[in-house]
Amino acid sequence: xxxxxxxxxxxxxxxxxxxxxxxxxxxxxxxxxxxxxxxxxxxxxxxxxxxxxxxxxxxxxxxxxxxxxxxxxxxxxxxxxxxxxxxxxxxxxxxxxxxxxxxxxxxxxxxxxxxxxxxxxxxxxxxxxxxxxxxxxxxxxxxxxxxxx
Amino acid sequence: xxxxxxxxxxxxxxxxxxxxxxxxxxxxxxxxxxxxxxxxxxxxxxxxxxxxxxxxxxxxxxxxxxxxxxxxxxxxxxxxxxxxxxxxxxxxxxxxxxxxxxxxxxxxxxxxxxxxxxxxxxxxxxxxxxxxxxxxxxxxxxxxxxxxxxxxxxxxxxxxxxxxxxxxxxxxxxxxxxxxxxxxxxxxxxxxxxxxxxxxxxxxxxxxxxxxxxxxxxxxxxxx
Numbered sequence: 001x002x003x004x005x006x007x008x009x010x011x012x013x014x015x016x017x018x019x020x021x022x023x024x025x026x027x028x029x030x031x032x033x034x035x036x037x038x039x040x041x042x043x044x045x046x047x048x049x050x051x052x053x054x055x056x057x058x059x060x061x062x063x064x065x066x067x068x069x070x071x072x073x074x075x076x077x078x079x080x081x082x083x084x085x086x087x088x089x090x091x092x093x094x095x096x097x098x099x100x101x102x103x104x105x106x107x108x109x110x111x112x113x114x115x116x117x118x119x120x121x122x123x124x125x126x127x128x129x130x131x132x133x134x135x136x137x138x139x140x141x142x143x144x145x146x147x148x149x
Numbered sequence: 150x151x152x153x154x155x156x157x158x159x160x161x162x163x164x165x166x167x168x169x170x171x172x173x174x175x176x177x178x179x180x181x182x183x184x185x186x187x188x189x190x191x192x193x194x195x196x197x198x199x200x201x202x203x204x205x206x207x208x209x210x211x212x213x214x215x216x217x218x219x220x221x222x223x224x225x226x227x228x229x230x231x232x233x234x235x236x237x238x239x240x241x242x243x244x245x246x247x248x249x250x251x252x253x254x255x256x257x258x259x260x261x262x263x264x265x266x267x268x269x270x271x272x273x274x275x276x277x278x279x280x281x282x283x284x285x286x287x288x289x290x291x292x293x294x295x296x297x298x299x300x301x302x303x304x305x306x307x308x309x310x311x312x313x314x315x316x317x318x319x320x321x322x323x324x325x326x327x328x329x330x331x332x333x334x335x336x337x338x339x340x341x342x343x344x345x346x347x348x349x350x351x352x353x354x355x356x357x358x359x360x361x362x363x364x365x366x367x368x369x370x371x372x373x
Contacts, residue, residue: 068235068314071231074353091359092355102343102346116180121190123191126196
């Protein structure tokens with residue numbers, strides 16, 4: 001395998017001139033760097049320094065309790081008759097909060113590489129756009145059987 | 150001339166490198182190929198479940214014959230099932246935290262708890278399906294039955310596959326084949342499990358809680 005000048009070389013790899021390239025700096029940040037990075041991005045400080053850029057167990061339990069409370073609120077909202085047409089948007093908003101909490105904390109999207117977040121959000125947005133178009137075409141929002149396809 | 154340029158590191162996040170997680174070596178995105186593949190798969194699953202949920206929406210309230218959702222749904226029962234699945238996400242993330250700390254006893258405990266909660270959820274779904282069938286709703290009864298059973302059935306199959314993967318992890322850990330360096334494998338299966346939970350969050354709201362609208366269905370054309 002040959003290396004080009006702009007291709008990162010592994011530690012101890014040989015360049016096209018046959019001389020040994022200098023070893024790259026370590027990819028893993030130190031615990032201090034992690035704390036500084038967390039402060040800059042306003043993220044929770046990773047548990048255990050460089051070995052585990054994830055929140056603590058206590059935070060996970062708090063998130064689970066919040067999810068349980070939101071579920072209870074959702075069920076209560078579905079039983080309140082006086083809310084009328086506002087119950088559906090309210091229930092969707094509560095589900096979105098739960099979705100966000102599970103995605104951010106349990107799936108670590110808040111703490112992981114941005115590439116993953118973009119990948120997942122792109123899938124969701126694409127799905128929402130595609131199915132919104134389908135709904136419009138089939139007249140779902142008009143509350144009639146207005147399919148002209 | 151010697152190449153002296155510094156290698157570019159694109160990893161934007163702190164934490165353990167993919168290689169330390171037992172996954173593929175460092176990539177130029179800073180994300181292991183396996184994890185990236187799982188996220189891509191989950192992105193595509195959004196479209197699959199989006200299609201099934203949209204179909205349910207589309208057919209909502211357009212039944213010519215019963216039973217209708219209002220007649221057969223047992224919201225308190227399904228709420229408990231939802232709570233069970235939500236809590237399984239907590240035990241899953243605690244299992245991941247345990248293996249990252251090298252605590253294999255707690256890893257097995259939390260993985261088993263997650264599989265057990267998932268099994269309770271599936272058991273509840275089987276009971277619900279059975280009671281619906283006894284009340285006269287099958288996949289062929291009406292539009293509601295078709296879309297409901299296909300949507301929740303697909304979700305149930307996903308949960309069942311997740312339980313099988315969790316039990317595989319427990320067996321691997323018991324045999325000593327799931328060391329701390331394999332935390333990435335637990336993380337990837339955990340992502341799948343959390344996704345299944347997230348999908349249920351949407352299904353529970355859209356299918357069970359939001360009241361079904363009454364749609365004025367245009368009668369079919371008379372063909373002479």
